[in-house]
Amino acid sequence: MAYDPRLVNSGSTTPQTPPPPPPPPDSAPTMNETTDALQAEAPTDSWKLKFCTVCASNNNRSMEAHLRLSGAAAAFPVISFGTGSLVRLPGPTITQPNVYSFNTTSYNQMYEELHDKDERLYRTNGILNMLDRNRNLKWGPERFQDWVPGVPRVDHVSKGDKGALGTEAGVVDIIITCEERCWDAVVDDLMNKGNTLNRPVHVFNVDIKDNHEEALLGGKAILDLANRLNESALAQRNLHGPGGWENGTGAARLGFDESVPEILADWQEKNPNLPALWTLAWL
Helix, strand or coil: CCCCHHHCCCCCCCCCCCCCCCCCCCCCCCHHHHHHHHHHHCCHHHCCCCEEEEECCCCCHHHHHHHHHHCCCCCCCEEEEECCCCEEECCCCCCCCEEECCCCCCHHHHHHHHHHHHHHHHHHCCHHHHHHHHHCCCCCCCEHHHCCCCCCCHHHHHHCCCCCCCCCCCCCCEEEECCHHHHHHHHHHHHHHCCCCCCEEEEEEECCCCCHHHHHHHHHHHHHHHHHHHHHHHHHHHHHCCCCCCCCCCHHHHHHHHHHHHHHHHHHHHCCCCCEEEEEEEC
16 A cells, blocks of 8 residues: 555644655756656557568569558568569560669669660550659669578668668568569578578468559558558567567467467458468578
């Protein structure tokens, strides 16, 4: 029971001398004290799952999902990759694709080159519009197989990549691929990398046809899945605390992991035209 000094000797007839008023504060709160107070009052839902989106060339489907996740009202930390050996974009004929290297060619370079080659063609087939979107999201396409989990990605923040804040540690909680062969490549590569961080990661595939219209629909559906997953993870962390989250041993992480199949089943019922796969892997 709380101690109330006003009740001391309340039954006595002897008047009690009132205590002196407290002295005025020596100074206003310091900047550190104010910051600590604001952080203590910050809403717990500011925490977010970290996402990775993947397609073949890191240009269309994965970048539309990257846009949706990083541009949401409550934006998610997100990185994106391709799994192909090279970046391949449509050319004047099916046998004449435009081919670029991952990690060394920027979206802006691709845009300017194709603009100079044949602006009318690449404007009509949507490639220039796609590259214009991409160059406003991140510097250039990256290859998943070249990614080393746990290696800091601070340079991506300095480059202004959208969604880079929160991914500086080089780890993610969720990987979403956009084609089954990409899902296979990601799962195989994670096994080959050897699980050096011993950190669990959920790997989903949302099968999306590789055209601009289907990418738009798929990006919206991926954002819906991300919101559902994050809501469950946040509820578990609020219930059990974040202890053990990083290595998958805490009650919050175990509770979230157990909720994923049901979340995916509900999402799949809403999106029957986007066949999904799921597995639990390790970084």
